[in-house]
Amino acid sequence: MQVLIDNFGLILDGFVKTLWLLLFAGLIALVLGTLLVALRVSPVAVMRAVGTSYINVVRNTPLLLIVYLFGALFPVLGYTASISSYIDYSFITATIALGMYAAAFVCEALRAGINSIPVGQAEAARSLGMTFGQSMSTVILPQAFRAAIPPLASTYIALAKNTSVALAIGVTEAAFAMKKLNNEYATGRSWIFFGFAVGYILIVWAIAAFAHGLERQAGKAR
Amino acid sequence: MSDVQTRDSPDRTDSNLVSLRQVDKWFGDLHVLQDINLDIARGEVVVVIGPSGSGKSTLCRTINRLEPIDKGEITLDGQPLPQEGKELARLRAEVGMVFQSFNLFAHKTVLDNVMLGPTKVRKRGASEVKQQAMQLLERVGVEAQANKYPAQLSGGQQQRVAIARALAMQPKVMLFDEPTSALDPEMIAEVLDVMVGLARDGMTMVVVTHEMGFARTAANRVIFMDEGKIVEEETPEEFFTNPKSDRAKDFLGKILKH
Numbered sequence: 001m002q003v004l005i006d007n008f009g010l011i012l013d014g015f016v017k018t019l020w021l022l023l024f025a026g027l028i029a030l031v032l033g034t035l036l037v038a039l040r041v042s043p044v045a046v047m048r049a050v051g052t053s054y055i056n057v058v059r060n061t062p063l064l065l066i067v068y069l070f071g072a073l074f075p076v077l078g079y080t081a082s083i084s085s086y087i088d089y090s091f092i093t094a095t096i097a098l099g100m101y102a103a104a105f106v107c108e109a110l111r112a113g114i115n116s117i118p119v120g121q122a123e124a125a126r127s128l129g130m131t132f133g134q135s136m137s138t139v140i141l142p143q144a145f146r147a148a149i150p151p152l153a154s155t156y157i158a159l160a161k162n163t164s165v166a167l168a169i170g171v172t173e174a175a176f177a178m179k180k181l182n183n184e185y186a187t188g189r190s191w192i193f194f195g196f197a198v199g200y201i202l203i204v205w206a207i208a209a210f211a212h213g214l215e216r217q218a219g220k221a222r
Numbered sequence: 223m224s225d226v227q228t229r230d231s232p233d234r235t236d237s238n239l240v241s242l243r244q245v246d247k248w249f250g251d252l253h254v255l256q257d258i259n260l261d262i263a264r265g266e267v268v269v270v271i272g273p274s275g276s277g278k279s280t281l282c283r284t285i286n287r288l289e290p291i292d293k294g295e296i297t298l299d300g301q302p303l304p305q306e307g308k309e310l311a312r313l314r315a316e317v318g319m320v321f322q323s324f325n326l327f328a329h330k331t332v333l334d335n336v337m338l339g340p341t342k343v344r345k346r347g348a349s350e351v352k353q354q355a356m357q358l359l360e361r362v363g364v365e366a367q368a369n370k371y372p373a374q375l376s377g378g379q380q381q382r383v384a385i386a387r388a389l390a391m392q393p394k395v396m397l398f399d400e401p402t403s404a405l406d407p408e409m410i411a412e413v414l415d416v417m418v419g420l421a422r423d424g425m426t427m428v429v430v431t432h433e434m435g436f437a438r439t440a441a442n443r444v445i446f447m448d449e450g451k452i453v454e455e456e457t458p459e460e461f462f463t464n465p466k467s468d469r470a471k472d473f474l475g476k477i478l479k480h
């Protein structure tokens with residue numbers, strides 16, 4: 001117990017960084033996942049193939065491997081930018097890797113949402129003269145997002161926990177802090193695990209509560 | 223809808239608004255449309271009738287290319303239907319469509335359903351569009367429901383909103399695919415009344431329906447389809463009282479029994 005109190009600042013810093021990872025990677029995943037799903041359901045065969053390939057490659061590759069790959073690849077490509085000492089090179093790399101990984105799952109959650117919308121909705125949109133893009137953005141996606149809230153929540157919960165993989169390339173997020181404490185304290189490890197577990201559980205709980213709120217909001221407008 | 227004996231016969235000297243030339247379509251091995259030739263004049267109301275699976279919906283849906291065809295040509299106001307893309311979207315805006323299952327946008331209010339086409343597709347200003355949308359809702363008698371969501375309306379109300387939504391685009395022709403088949407009997411008349419009104423105002427209409435009352439009141443021509451072919455084309459009076467083909471006789475015998 002004492003170990004948690006003594007290192008509260010370190011633990012908090014770790015979780016703050018975890019939250020930043022979650023936020024930025026989550027935004028990337030949302031934007032990229034939406035674009036991917038537009039490819040996946042596009043009337044153009046080539047676009048569908050691109051979308052499907054992305055999903056198949058990214059979803060079937062272990063996240064750790066993707067993070068390592070990006071960590072190794074970017075310097076080779078001559079990219080080692082960092083925005084500040086806090087948002088440093090490894091943080092940016094991990095954010096992009098996590099975002100691109102989660103995007104595949106966001107895409108599939110949205111696709112399930114789209115498939116749950118009756119085809120008549122798209123037919124009505126098209127028969128009004130809407131282009132594919134207009135029908136997607138004004139008719140299909142708003143409804144698909146609602147239908148996709150539960151699977152999206154699962155995706156974001158998984159992403160919250162997956163941010164811990166960033167420790168592999170030295171991002172000082174929560175799991176990194178936990179590893180550090182475990183190295184420094186031979187005793188009290190159960191407390192350390194317990195403390196960090198509570199931290200992650202709180203984040204997951206917040207995501208679930210947010211999703212629940214969104215669902216209720218969406219339920220009202222019907 | 224009783225006093226309509228004389229509908230002005232449509233202007234056949236003008237070029238046809240919709241024209242199908244030797245149209246064929248297959249679903250896999252199923253030859254759903256077989257050598258269809260059909261001309262629809264400006265202001266004409268054509269009722270399409272026939273047994274289930276005869277290709278009525280498919281025919282209707284080829285006219286705005288919701289179903290692409292495999293052979294032949296379809297022209298709308300002289301223009302051949304373009305391939306999928308912006309050009310097709312522009313043409314579709316000229317063709318109103320009313321579905322059996324209404325297909326109102328579930329996440330939008332009634333008013334927004336009617337406004338969406340004009341604002342998004344025609345890019346017209348919201349205030350002007352809103353005024354026009356309210357007039358249309360009044361015309362179909364659902365103005366009191368403007369701020370409700372589709373799920374809060376009865377089937378008959380939803381279908382009338384769907385008609386208003388299509389009219390908001392000021393289409394050249396309206397397609398109806400069994401607009402009253404999903405409705406409870408007491409709501410059928412309120413939808414048919416709106417359609418009769420449209421016909422009287424000179425709208426060009428293609429209507430897939432088994433409502434003989436509507437056909438007799440509002441149609442210039444009845445087309446009887448069977449197994450992907452147009453078997454008979456007649457005035458409603460002639461078709462219902464004196465069908466020529468055995469298949470039409472057989473079909474009418476069946477629906478008249480009910």
Ligand SMILES: Nc1ncnc2c1ncn2[C@@H]1O[C@H](COP(=O)(O)OP(=O)(O)OP(=O)(O)O)[C@@H](O)[C@H]1O
Nearest residue numbers: 249250252254272273274275276277278279280281
């Ligand atoms: N998307 C599709 N794929 C394969 N077959 C189809 C498809 N749509 C329709 N069909 C088949 O084509 C035939 C004609 O269908 P269509 O819906 O045009 O008939 P219909 O005359 O409108 O019948 P109903 O009165 O039942 O609505 C039917 O046998 C139907 O099963």
Ligand SMILES: [Mg+2]
Nearest residue numbers: 278279280400
């Ligand atoms: Mg049909």
